[in-house]
Amino acid sequence: MIKDAVSLKNVSIEFNLHKENIGSFKEYIIKKIKRELVVDKFLALDDISFTIKKGEVVGILGFNGAGKSTLLKIISGILRPTKGDVRTEGMISPLIELGAGFDMELTARENIYLNGAILGYSRKFINEKFDEIVEFAEIDEFLDVPLKNYSSGMVARIGFSIATIVKPEILIIDEILSVGDYKFQRKCEDRIKNMLMGQTTVIIVSHSIEQIRSLCSQALILKKGKLIEFGEAQAICDQYMNNMD
Amino acid sequence: MLKTVKEVFRFRELLFELVKRDLKIKYRRSMLGVLWSVLNPLLFMSITSIIFSTMFKVQIPNFPIYFLCGQIIFTFFAESTSLAQNGIIGNGALIKKVYTPKYIFPLSKICFALINTLFSLVAILIITLFMGYSLPLTSILFLIPILYVFIFSVGVGILLSALTVFYRDILHLYSIFISLLSFFSAIFYPVEIIPEKVRTFVLFNPVYVFISYFRDLILHGKLPGLGTNLLCIAYCSLSILIGFIVFKKNENKLVLFI
Numbered sequence: 001m002i003k004d005a006v007s008l009k010n011v012s013i014e015f016n017l018h019k020e021n022i023g024s025f026k027e028y029i030i031k032k033i034k035r036e037l038v039v040d041k042f043l044a045l046d047d048i049s050f051t052i053k054k055g056e057v058v059g060i061l062g063f064n065g066a067g068k069s070t071l072l073k074i075i076s077g078i079l080r081p082t083k084g085d086v087r088t089e090g091m092i093s094p095l096i097e098l099g100a101g102f103d104m105e106l107t108a109r110e111n112i113y114l115n116g117a118i119l120g121y122s123r124k125f126i127n128e129k130f131d132e133i134v135e136f137a138e139i140d141e142f143l144d145v146p147l148k149n150y151s152s153g154m155v156a157r158i159g160f161s162i163a164t165i166v167k168p169e170i171l172i173i174d175e176i177l178s179v180g181d182y183k184f185q186r187k188c189e190d191r192i193k194n195m196l197m198g199q200t201t202v203i204i205v206s207h208s209i210e211q212i213r214s215l216c217s218q219a220l221i222l223k224k225g226k227l228i229e230f231g232e233a234q235a236i237c238d239q240y241m242n243n244m245d
Numbered sequence: 246m247l248k249t250v251k252e253v254f255r256f257r258e259l260l261f262e263l264v265k266r267d268l269k270i271k272y273r274r275s276m277l278g279v280l281w282s283v284l285n286p287l288l289f290m291s292i293t294s295i296i297f298s299t300m301f302k303v304q305i306p307n308f309p310i311y312f313l314c315g316q317i318i319f320t321f322f323a324e325s326t327s328l329a330q331n332g333i334i335g336n337g338a339l340i341k342k343v344y345t346p347k348y349i350f351p352l353s354k355i356c357f358a359l360i361n362t363l364f365s366l367v368a369i370l371i372i373t374l375f376m377g378y379s380l381p382l383t384s385i386l387f388l389i390p391i392l393y394v395f396i397f398s399v400g401v402g403i404l405l406s407a408l409t410v411f412y413r414d415i416l417h418l419y420s421i422f423i424s425l426l427s428f429f430s431a432i433f434y435p436v437e438i439i440p441e442k443v444r445t446f447v448l449f450n451p452v453y454v455f456i457s458y459f460r461d462l463i464l465h466g467k468l469p470g471l472g473t474n475l476l477c478i479a480y481c482s483l484s485i486l487i488g489f490i491v492f493k494k495n496e497n498k499l500v501l502f503i
Contacts, residue, residue, distance in 0.1 A: 015501065024414045077344040080497045092344075100342030105270050117262035118343055 003089060005170055005201035006075055007051040011084035013070060015042045044070045045081070046225040052218070054089070054169075057202040059212035059233060061240045062222035068205045071222065072096055072172050075203065090169025090201075093119065097174070098159030104148040108139055108158060111147055115162050129165050136187070137161035157184060164191055171195060173204045189215070209237050246489060252346050259345065263353035268360065282364035286316055287371065293433050304435040307464060309372050314463055315432035317365050318456045321394050322401075323423045325358035329402025330409050330419060337503035347499060348492060351406040355398050362391065369463065381466030390459040393477045397451060400484025407492045410502050430456060451480040 017040040045067050052058050060068050073079045074086055076094040101118045102111050112133055116126040126133075134140050137157040147155060164171070171192070192202065192215065206212055212219055212233060219236035221228040229236055253260070272278040290313050298308040305311045332351035333340065340347060366387070373380055409415045429446060430453045431439075439447055447453050454476060461467040 025412060026414075073341075078341065079500060094343055097342045101336075101339040103266055103270070105273070106266060110266070110269065114262045114266055117259040118339065118345060120256075120259070123258055 003054050004051045004087070005054045005056070005089050006203070007087045008075075009049050009085040009087075011045055011048045011074060011081045011086060012043060013045045013074060013079060014082045015044050016040070017042045043225050045074065048084075048225075048227045050220065050227065050230050052201060052203070054201055055196075055199045056218050057196060057204070057216045059216035059219040059236075060203065060205045060222060061209075061212065061219060061236065065224075066222040067225040068222055069096070069174055070225075072174050072203065072205060075170075076172050088170060091120075091166070092170045092172060093163055093166060093168035094172045095160065095163050095174065096172065098156040098163070100159075102147055102155060102159070105146055107144045107146055108150070109143045111158065112162060115159070119163060119166075121166065133158075133161045133165050136165075136191075153181065153184070160188055164188075164195070167195060167198045167200060169200060171200050171202045173202065173206075175205055175207070209241060213237050249346075249348070249489070249493075253349070253352070256346055256349055260349055260353050260356065263349065264356045264360065267353070267357040279364060282361050283367045283371070286313055286320070286365050286368045289316060290368070290372070297433050301435055304437060307376065307378060309376065310369065310378060310464060311460065312433050313369050313372060314460045315430065315456045317362060317369070318390065318394060318459050319427060319430050319432055319452060320365070321358055321362040321391070322398055322452050322455075323427070324361065325355040325395075325398040326401045326405060327419065327423065328354035328358060329398070330405040330416065332402070333406045333410050333499060334503060340500055340503060347496060348403050348406075351402045352399065355395065355402050358398070359391075359395055380463065383462045383466050383468055386462050386468075387459065390455050390462070390477075393458070393481055394452075394455050396481040397455070397484045400481070400486070400488035402488070403492045404484075404488035407495050407499060410499050411495070426450070426452060429453070432456070451484075454480065 048071070060071065062068050070079065072094070073096065074081055075088065076092050076096065077086075077088075078094070078096075099111075099115070101115055103114060106114065112130065113123065113126055117123070134143065137154075137160070139154060139158060142150065142154075173192070189211075195202065196215075202215075204212065204215060216233040218231065219233040219240075220230040221236060221240055229239060272281070275281065277284065290309050293312050293316075294309050297312075298305075301308060329351035332354045333347060336350045339345070340350075372378075405415065405419060409419075429450055431447055436444065436447055436453070436457075454473070458469050458473060458477065461469050
């Protein structure tokens with residue numbers, strides 16, 4: 001029996017939109033007394049339920065502000081849902097932003113260890129995989145140069161290289177396949193395709209319909225925080241394209 | 246709470262890497278590097294000694310050592326809690342992007358301050374050699390008061406780091422509070438000069454309690470009694486308990502306010 005890798009049950013999340021950013025006691029008290037303390041609630045995700053089976057590759061489609069990134073953050077445990085239940089099975093490797101946690105003052109070598117630790121790898125593991133990470137990112141000449149002197153494409157390459165060095169059970173990708181030059185994008189896609197053979201569950205947010213079509217088996221459409229459709233990737237992509245017009 | 250301790254253990258490599266990062270950045274590209282942690286209290290002590298040592302000559306023998314003991318313990322508390330206060334906000338970008346236990350960040354700042362403090366202790370060693378003062382046997386227990394300050398700071402630090410996310414004013418208030426506290430910790434004067442009525446405030450000020458514990462070991466060759474130790478333990482437990490409860494209660498909300 002194939003197990004569920006991710007299952008969401010009636011998940012909602014609510015953000016408080018502070019129209020004016022209240023950041024101090026004084027302001028807070030004044031506003032409270034004047035009864036101006038109106039907090040607008042914003043439902044970023046509204047009653048979302050679905051399950052993803054192990055080994056599936058799921059694309060998330062939707063316009064800007066539809067809640068795609070929020071959904072990914074909920075799945076990776078960065079945000080907790082206001083209501084509902086999220087269950088995940090296995091280690092998650094979140095590629096929500098490449099190189100989150102890089103320190104620009106440190107060198108590439110030091111950042112690889114730091115970022116590895118943030119992602120929960122052991123030092124021993126990074127030692128073993130170090131050459132592989134460097135080789136994939138193609139940065140061996142600049143290993144001991146502080147990251148602030150790198151181009152943004154190179155930083156993203158290191159980030160991708162570290163995050164995908166493990167074979168995670170669940171890989172979460174947010175819009176990052178558009179980094180780097182064409183050659184590197186191909187390399188990333190190849191690596192992700194490789195992971196698919198290894199039974200990794202992948203969740204991808206992308207604005208490139210082509211990418212979703214070529215990588216995903218399933219897809220879903222989000223609109224204003226609601227789940228519109230969930231199903232077979234090609235059909236969903238067609239539907240999304242038609243609705244756009 | 247046991248679960249948290251286990252989690253810290255699981256993330257010890259991250260903690261280690263974060264502390265290493267801070268240390269590297271602090272000393273990178275300065276020629277004297279880590280030596281500054283020793284020089285800083287020494288220079289400060291020299292200035293203070295010039296100004297105050299004649300004033301308190303009678304009450305305080307070995308003024309430079311008296312001052313250094315107070316200064317190092319106080320700086321440890323002040324530095325660790327102030328850095329920890331910024332721990333969550335400063336790592337906001339990261340906390341929003343990757344799941345990590347959030348208290349790791351303030352905790353790493355306190356460990357960083359601990360390492361700086363251990364370097365600073367060399368200053369005491371240097372000055373005792375310089376003055377020809379022989380350290381009493383009780384000095385070997387110097388890690389006990391440092392451990393107390395560490396635990397106490399962890400509690401205060403995680404409490405501040407969480408509250409500061411919601412109320413940024415605390416950032417400014419706390420720096421004022423710290424300078425106020427420095428005057429009430431008897432760092433450069435004998436506690437006896439404070440009027441009796443308000444002296445209790447100083448005597449029960451946790452930071453002063455730790456400082457005088459440290460001075461008893463280094464300067465007076467005296468082992469602090471059971472009462473003092475119980476007081477220290479009580480302060481530490483209270484601090485950890487409050488910090489932990491407040492932090493845990495707000496942990497999931499933090500990310501929405503960074």
